[in-house]
Amino acid sequence: MVIRLSEEDAKRLGLIAQRDSANVRKKLPAGFGKKRSKTKSPQRVLFECCQVYWPECEWELKGAIPGRKFQIDIAFPAHKLAIELDGHTAHSFKDKFQRDRERQNLLTLHGWRILRFTAKDVSSRLTESLGIIQQCIDSFQS
DSSP states (O other): OOOOOOOOHHHTTTTOOTTTTTHHHSSSSTTTTTOOOOOOHHHHHHHHHHHHHOOTEEEEEEEETTTTTEEEEEEGGGGGGGEEEEETTTTHHHHHHHHHHEEEEEHTTTTOHHHHHEEEHHHHHHHHHHHHHHHHHHHHOO
């Protein structure tokens, strides 16, 4: 699946305002508004969009739980919020699916909240996905 987000798409999705696109473009990730390469993963697209709004987010955080080697796809350590991108490839084997559930349970036991998104969420419902992340961050601050 190829995901491309041009400047026009970003405006349509509400990621940047029509009138502010020239100023906001300086803040957007490198390559934003240009054609995406075929190797750009949904995780990378979501991460780059998250960085626009929440620069503190981290890519593939390791060490969320001391002594464990797994990583979180996109993490907000200050909020203990983990964003996971799920796909058929990663969960097509029973042992990988099982390890993923064990990891989620451990994260939850250590106070992390987990949001899960699919490639379709990123390609078709990016604005809604970002809104869910915002709601989760807002609920942490309340």
